[in-house]
Amino acid sequence: SAVISQKPSRDICQRGTSLTIQCQVDSQVTMMFWYRQQPGQSLTLIATANQGSEATYESGFVIDKFPISRPNLTFSTLTVSNMSPEDSSIYLCSVEDLQPERAQYGYTFGSGTRLTVV
Amino acid sequence: GNSVTQMEGPVTLSEEAFLTINCTYTATGYPSLFWYVQYPGEGLQLLLKATKADDKGSNKGFEATYRKETTSFHLEKGSVQVSDSAVYFCALTPGGSSASKIIFGSGTRLSIRP
Numbered sequence: 001s002a003v004i005s006q007k008p009s010r011d012i013c014q015r016g017t018s019l020t021i022q023c024q025v026d027s028q029v030t031m032m033f034w035y036r037q038q039p040g041q042s043l044t045l046i047a048t049a050n051q052g053s054e055a056t057y058e059s060g061f062v063i064d065k066f067p068i069s070r071p072n073l074t075f076s077t078l079t080v081s082n083m084s085p086e087d088s089s090i091y092l093c094s095v096e097d098l099q100p101e102r103a104q105y106g107y108t109f110g111s112g113t114r115l116t117v118v
Numbered sequence: 119g120n121s122v123t124q125m126e127g128p129v130t131l132s133e134e135a136f137l138t139i140n141c142t143y144t145a146t147g148y149p150s151l152f153w154y155v156q157y158p159g160e161g162l163q164l165l166l167k168a169t170k171a172d173d174k175g176s177n178k179g180f181e182a183t184y185r186k187e188t189t190s191f192h193l194e195k196g197s198v199q200v201s202d203s204a205v206y207f208c209a210l211t212p213g214g215s216s217a218s219k220i221i222f223g224s225g226t227r228l229s230i231r232p
Contacts, residue, residue, distance in 0.1 A: 006161070033219070042207065043162075066175045092161055094220070107211070107220050109154075114163035 002027050002095050006110030013083055013117050020079045021113045023093035028073035030096065034066070037112070046091075049076050061084040083117045090114050120145045124208045124223035129227040131132055131229050139206055139226050141182075147213030151175075151191040152186055152220070154207040162207065165193075200230045 003026040013019050023032065031050055035043040046066055049056040055068040069077045080087055093110040125140040143149065143222050153175070154167040166175030168191065180195045181203035191208060208223040 042222045045219060048219075090161070106166070107152075109162040114159070 002029060002085070002097050002108045004093060004095060004108060004110040006113060007094055008113055009111060010114040011116070013115065015084050015117055017083055018079055018081045019083065020077050021116060022075050023078075025074045025095050030052055030059050030073070031069065032076045032105075033094040033096075034068065034076075034078045035092045035094060035109075037092065039089070043092065048077070080115065083115075085117045088117050089117055120210065120212050120221050122188075122208050122210055122221055122223035124226055126224070126230055127205075127227040129226060130229045130231065134197045135200045135202055135230075137193070137195040137202075137228070139208075139228070141191045141193065141208035141223060143189050143191065143210050145189075145206075145210055145212055147214050149210040151182070152209040152211075153182055153191070153193050154209060154222075156205045156207065156225075158204070165206070169175070170225070198228075198230050200232055203228055203230045 005018050005024045007022055011019055031048055033048050034046040036046055037043050043057050046061045047057045047068055049055045049068045049070040051070045051073050065081055067079045086107045090112045094107050121144045123142050150169045152167045154162045155165045156162050165180055166177040166182055168175040171184055171186035173184045180193060182191050182193045193206060200214055205225045205227045207225045209220050211220050
């Protein structure tokens with residue numbers, strides 16, 4: 001399966017600033033996904049990023065707050081803009097993995113970025 | 119629609135106890151089913167998976183069987199260790215040959231006492 005390198009692993013940021021999170025994959029993948037995991041909660045999909053097109057955002061998430069780049073098939077960034085303490089969460093990227101035993105896709109996750117906004 | 123329901127935590131057990139974390143799902147077609155684990159301070163790791171009915175996924179002593187008749191994928195382990203303390207997420211991807219979103223349950227926090 002794919003190997004994902006996500007960084008930074010954690011950061012403490014001042015409110016009003018922005019943080020860009022990077023995900024590098026060791027193979028070419030069509031779709032990359034960005035999730036948010038608020039404290040004590042499950043994962044919520046923020047957006048789906050395809051190379052060469054605008055990211056598709058889920059309800060409740062907007063491009064101005066979470067701009068995403070997908071310059072090639074192995075890399076993506078998520079920026080958390082104009083941060084407030086409510087943005088304190090773990091942010092994870094994920095990629096689709098072809099499961100060879102069946103023509104169906106599965107998912108591998110990055111190790112996550114733990115963001116604290118003060 | 120597609121959804122996953124898993125038992126609420128936290129679950130607290132003594133070391134060497136038997137573990138069951140219940141998970142049921144609602145899905146159209148033939149979904150793939152997963153258990154992910156999140157250790158303290160880390161991201162998600164795939165623990166095990168099953169892609170068709172009656173398949174049993176297993177890893178690190180954990181097992182789960184894809185039960186289509188009861189739409190369940192309960193996680194079990196015969197003898198838990200302190201190192202199993204983590205949050206466990208049941209998840210599914212809907213059936214079909216194209217990539218689709220993974221849908222997570224709410225997570226179950228497991229704490230094991232020495």
